[in-house]
Structure formats: C-alpha cells, structure tokens
Amino acid sequence: MHIVRFVSPLTDAPAVGVDDGERVVELSGVTTVAELLRLPVEGLRERLAGADGPELPSGSVRRLAPVDGLMEVWAAGVTYRRSREARVLESERAADVYELVYDAERPELFFKSVAWKVSGDGGRIAVRSDSEIDVPEPELGLVLNAAGEIAGYTVVDDVSSRTIEGVNPLYLPQAKIYLGACAVGPAIRPAWEVSDPYALDISLSIARAGETVWDGKASTSQLNRRLDDLAGYLFRADLFPDGAVLATGTCLVPDLPFTLQDGDAVTIGIGEIGILTTTVVKGLEPM
Ligand code: DO4
Ligand code: MG
Structure with missing residues (x-):
C-alpha cells in the first residue's frame, strides 16, 4: 500500500489517498501529506486504515510529488x-x-x-x-x-x-x-x-x-x-x-x-x- 498525492478528478485539486495497486481510496478531509505527517506513526496507521472517501482505479489518477505544505x-x-x-x-x-x-x-x-x-x-x-x-x-x-x-x-x-x-x-x-x-x-x-x-x-x-x-x-x-x-x-x-x-x-x-x-x-x-x-x-x- 502507498500514500499517494494526486489530482482529484472530482475537484481538480490536489487530494491524498491510499493506493493498494488496484484502486486509490481518497482520505476524506485530508488535502495534504503534511497533515498526515503531523500525526504520530500509530495515528497515521489508523488514519490510513480508515480511508473511506471516493475510489478511483489506480492507473487512472495523475500522481503529484508526495511533498506539500511546509515539508x-x-x-x-x-x-x-x-x-x-x-x-x-x-x-x-x-x-x-x-x-x-x-x-x-x-x-x-x-x-x-x-x-x-x-x-x-x-x-x-x-x-x-x-x-x-x-x-x-x-x-x-x-x-x-x-x-x-x-x-x-x-x-x-x-x-x-x-x-x-x-x-x-x-x-x-x-x-x-x-x-x-x-x-x-x-x-x-x-x-x-x-x-x-x-x-x-x-x-x-x-x-x-x-x-x-x-x-x-x-x-x-x-x-x-x-x-x-x-x-x-x-x-x-x-x-x-x-x-x-x-x-x-x-x-x-x-x-x-x-x-x-x-x-x-x-x-x-x-x-x-x-x-x-x-x-x-x-x-x-x-x-
Ligand atoms: O558531499 C556532497 C554531496 C554528496 C551526496 O549528495 C551523496 O552522497 O549523495
Ligand atoms: Mg546525493
């Protein structure tokens, strides 16, 4: 599984999701990788496991560099x-x-x-x-x-x-x-x-x-x-x-x-x- 930053086809804005190789599940309410890196590792693990946003086929998303905010x-x-x-x-x-x-x-x-x-x-x-x-x-x-x-x-x-x-x-x-x-x-x-x-x-x-x-x-x-x-x-x-x-x-x-x-x-x-x-x-x- 990977954390991906990509262009949401719904909003045309950067989004963050979890990619299992077949589909990307968007992390609702999260728009930056930086937000995820404010969490401790255990908190990040729970947040990723709870991904429940819109789903897209993995190959269809336009990936962005996974660095943003003040990173x-x-x-x-x-x-x-x-x-x-x-x-x-x-x-x-x-x-x-x-x-x-x-x-x-x-x-x-x-x-x-x-x-x-x-x-x-x-x-x-x-x-x-x-x-x-x-x-x-x-x-x-x-x-x-x-x-x-x-x-x-x-x-x-x-x-x-x-x-x-x-x-x-x-x-x-x-x-x-x-x-x-x-x-x-x-x-x-x-x-x-x-x-x-x-x-x-x-x-x-x-x-x-x-x-x-x-x-x-x-x-x-x-x-x-x-x-x-x-x-x-x-x-x-x-x-x-x-x-x-x-x-x-x-x-x-x-x-x-x-x-x-x-x-x-x-x-x-x-x-x-x-x-x-x-x-x-x-x-x-x-x-
Ligand atoms: O000492 C200069 C840079 C070295 C470097 O970038 C590397 O070893 O990867
Ligand atoms: Mg180097």
Whole structure:
C-alpha cells in the first residue's frame, strides 16, 4: 500500500489517498501529506486504515510529488563508499573533505528543496546551463513526521552538478539547489510495510533516444549509516512542523565524463518503494 498525492478528478485539486495497486481510496478531509505527517506513526496507521472517501482505479489518477505544505526536502551525503570515491576523484584538491566526512560521527546533511519546487513522477528534472557534468543521484528517501519518526519511504533524485561541486565543495548549494534539481515520488510506502530498509535494491537507468546509455544497480545494504541516526541529526536543533523528506545519499554514480543531456529519460527504482521516472531539460526555464 502507498500514500499517494494526486489530482482529484472530482475537484481538480490536489487530494491524498491510499493506493493498494488496484484502486486509490481518497482520505476524506485530508488535502495534504503534511497533515498526515503531523500525526504520530500509530495515528497515521489508523488514519490510513480508515480511508473511506471516493475510489478511483489506480492507473487512472495523475500522481503529484508526495511533498506539500511546509515539508522540506533534505539530503545526506557521502553515506556510501561509491559516493566517497566519486567525489574524491572529481574534487582533487578538496578530496580530504569527503574522506573525513565518510567516517565522521556527524553525517553531512544539506537542504535540498522546498515542497513546491519538487518534481514528481512523470515530471521534469533540470541540469544547469552553466554546468558540463550533471548526474541524477538515486536515493532512498525517509519520510519523517513532525516528531522525527520514520513514517514511510519514498524515492528521491538528488540531481547534481559534478562540475560545480568539483571546483570547490563550498559551491555545493549551487550544485544541488536550483529549479528542477529535486524529484520525489511516485508515492510513500508506509514504514510498517517495509520489513528491512537496509536490504532494498536500488537501480538507475538513463535512456537517450530510446537506447539505454547508463544503468546500474546497488543496495541499501551498502549504506555506511543508520537511518534513525540520520533522521536524529536532522531533527537535533530544528523543527519540521509538516515533516520532512530526508534523502539518504547515493550509491550509484556514473563514471566521468558521463553527463545527463536534454531529453534523457531517468528511471530510478527502489525495491518495495517505487519507480520514479523523469525527463531531463537543460536550462532553468520555469517548470
Ligand atoms: O558531499 C556532497 C554531496 C554528496 C551526496 O549528495 C551523496 O552522497 O549523495
Ligand atoms: Mg546525493
């Protein structure tokens, strides 16, 4: 079962429901995912079990990114050996920064996006026109409620400019926070339905003009951090009244000089969680 945010065909406005794979049952009286993330996990479970609104065939709804209200998207970095290796290679003079953070007690966490800028499944991601090497970063997303509990999981694409971050790690916000740099979806899998979040397959496939130009597979078993520890650091000195999504770092990075190009189709799959598909645009036109 997944929590979905979609366009209600009855009102043409965003709605929230429960998708069992065959039908979506709307949660009456709930219009945002943020409202659900104000509940503790047990309260969320009861609310989802009591879904009794209008029903629609699962394939018929237009899904929206499952982030809204004051929800924020954050991301962890260098949580997998592969990410550490790739960053050490691309950054040369600042390589130590990445070596050190991989083993440090405190993880690297950075702000990624406000809710309204996030792209959803079937949407567009962007690469910057002032960057030459750009990649998608497929990441398991923790969906955290207002109390910091892991309420569910989703798929996040932490789209990144390797050119800009490679020049100087202090440019990280410009490499990672811009219009079209964040995709989340297609939905949220409730935490209690995922038996082992440390054993999920992650795949990335990039297609250009119908041909696969890069694909790879990895697993969350390679994660060098504990999920609740990452969530704990995010909530240490901050408040998220509408909850947050925390991307847990990438384990798949194409070798240099691979770069995304305009029109590429990017597909990220995470076992038990979902498949997120987006199309790349080059440049920063409003989405
Ligand atoms: O340290 C820079 C960012 C790392 C990152 O985004 C990742 O490892 O996924
Ligand atoms: Mg990342």
